[in-house]
Amino acid sequence: MSRSDDIRAAALELFTRLGYEATTMADIGGAVGMRGPSLYKHVASKQDLLARIMTTTMEDLLAAHRAAVASTEGPVARLRRATEAHVRYHARHRLEAFVGNREIRSLVEPHRARVLALRAEYEAGFREIVEAGVAEGCFKVGSARLVSYAVLDLGMGVAVWYREDGELTEDAVVWQYSDFALRLAGVTSEG
Amino acid sequence: MSRSDDIRAAALELFTRLGYEATTMADIGGAVGMRGPSLYKHVASKQDLLARIMTTTMEDLLAAHRAAVASTEGPVARLRRATEAHVRYHARHRLEAFVGNREIRSLVEPHRARVLALRAEYEAGFREIVEAGVAEGCFKVGSARLVSYAVLDLGMGVAVWYREDGELTEDAVVWQYSDFALRLAGVTSEG
DNA sequence: CAGTCTGGCTAATACTCATTAGCCTGACCG
DNA sequence: CGGTCAGGCTAATGAGTATTAGCCAGACTG
The missing domain is CATH 1.10.357.10 (Tetracycline Repressor, domain 2)
Known part of the structure; x- marks a missing residue:
């Protein structure tokens, strides 16, 4: 699934730059062009x-x-x-x-x-x-x-x-x- | 002020162990024997x-x-x-x-x-x-x-x-x- | 002994978030 | 064309949290 990989890559970049705690699901969503809650169609948490x-x-x-x-x-x-x-x-x-x-x-x-x-x-x-x-x-x-x-x-x-x-x-x-x-x-x- | 120093020391230990984001004012207060809001009598933020x-x-x-x-x-x-x-x-x-x-x-x-x-x-x-x-x-x-x-x-x-x-x-x-x-x-x- | 200051407390404020619920659209399948 | 489903969205939900407000006891101070 290309989408999940995109999300993981975006999360990786944000975790690096902001840290895990400071990164929000909305940030990750924004990086791949969707809203935070939509991420849950692709990843567990x-x-x-x-x-x-x-x-x-x-x-x-x-x-x-x-x-x-x-x-x-x-x-x-x-x-x-x-x-x-x-x-x-x-x-x-x-x-x-x-x-x-x-x-x-x-x-x-x-x-x-x-x-x-x-x-x-x-x-x-x-x-x-x-x-x-x-x-x-x-x-x-x-x-x-x-x-x-x-x-x-x-x-x-x-x-x-x-x-x-x-x-x-x-x-x-x-x-x-x-x-x-x-x-x-x-x-x-x-x- | 001994109290401020205690608080700084407790904060340092907690920031190290849990990280800044994951440390709460209540945690720091607990480490020096007071409630979170009371810390503001000694430190700015x-x-x-x-x-x-x-x-x-x-x-x-x-x-x-x-x-x-x-x-x-x-x-x-x-x-x-x-x-x-x-x-x-x-x-x-x-x-x-x-x-x-x-x-x-x-x-x-x-x-x-x-x-x-x-x-x-x-x-x-x-x-x-x-x-x-x-x-x-x-x-x-x-x-x-x-x-x-x-x-x-x-x-x-x-x-x-x-x-x-x-x-x-x-x-x-x-x-x-x-x-x-x-x-x-x-x-x-x-x- | 009245007054004030220190340093604690609880309650309220004003967020921010992860996660869930429920809806909607458009693609694909028969 | 009717149905299903993948994958989006917005609106709740429920929790957590920094900080502020306002109260109170006890210790000094005159």
């Missing part, structure tokens, strides 16, 4: 719009992460690829990522628990890569947890400031940020 | 509570940054000190920093413009340090803008996950993160 956006975002991100990890061997290559996937997702889907990070508070159970679980899983994936690198001696870090937090936070930042029409291409950002990740991990060898 | 929190936060942060820069010479030392100040502020005042970053959308003009101007000034300060380091040859970076964004984003992240009673002390986080900043900048000499 405002909360459902948010839940779908946040859940599919985390699932996509986790899928991208798993594909990146599965396609590589060794902590250095894995950290690079996982960071590439992370940053690329945050650049390419910056609205989804932005809302996904900021609006957990507005998400109601059981969706909230599900999204938090996915997020915890995602964080654990990065931490494991860093810990493996430390164990194998190819990373030199004070705290593996701090490094994985730092790498994840960098991606979140990209979702905030990245613009498709900015001076830096998506690839340029992706490559520099995966270098950042290796620098943060204190890479000592290409093992 | 809900919006005023937010404006004070956000403005003083950015002013404090900028003051800490200027003190750090003024007390040091050379890009390497300056980046280290500025990052220390940045991370220490975000650890020590994580609620203020958290709200300050997330609730600009809820801030109404002219406060919003003022806070955004302060924030732009703060960002510019970091970028200048990195650019100076590149010009002097002691940093090796792809894009000075990206590095300064990255360093700032790391601080924001600290405000999200740092806990006073966590396993890492404030100093431990501050020191590791200032190392992170130098690693991101690709420090080549202690010039």
